Amino acid sequence: QSALTQPASVSGSPGQSITISCTGSSTNIGAYNYVSWYQQHPGKAPKLLIYDVSLRPSGVSNRFSGSKSGNTASLHISGLQAEDEADYYCSSYTIGTTPSVFGPGTKVTVL
């Protein structure tokens, strides 16, 4: 059981915007601005989309953005495209004996 909670699935039509939430606690998301988001297509390695809550690595589309409020972080995807259909994982630095945890993942379906 992960310390972070994500919806199992989110869907949207092409061109729409969706938001994936990642809820933690004061010992992880609420404690630091060290939240990351990853996209993983089937059979592929994860890809970093967002780190430090809202920073986007070079080469990542600006359709992806991140935010945080309290113990909940969010990934926003605008202008949904067919290629965005994938699994999305949040991750956070955590106070405690295991310093990094992932959320259970959210499957995004483009209708």
Next chain:
Amino acid sequence: EVQLVESGGGLVQPGRSLRLSCAASGFTFDDYAMHWVRQIPGKGLEWVSGISWNGGITAYADTVKGRFTISRDNAKNSLSLQMDSLRADDMALYFCAKDVQQELEEYAFDIWGQGTMVTVSS
């Protein structure tokens, strides 16, 4: 080209050992912390272990602490994971991943290998 290539996976009996390796290329290896992340096929990601740029600081998930040892050889641009006392629940695809910075602080992984599969079975 920035690349991480894992090796060393395979079939191992419960209680035995296995050593994974990760060869890095295309970036200044000793400028970054490195990590191992695993994934049971069809399931989610689990961070396993991390090591700072110079090997001075290491960290482990509670699930592997005391059984796994992470190390790096900056002269050879290589990362390793020594896995002892393997259990059935260690069976997974193991990814090598590069951190965005030198120290174990942000735990953000911007470059990933393709993974090496570890199967634990008698």
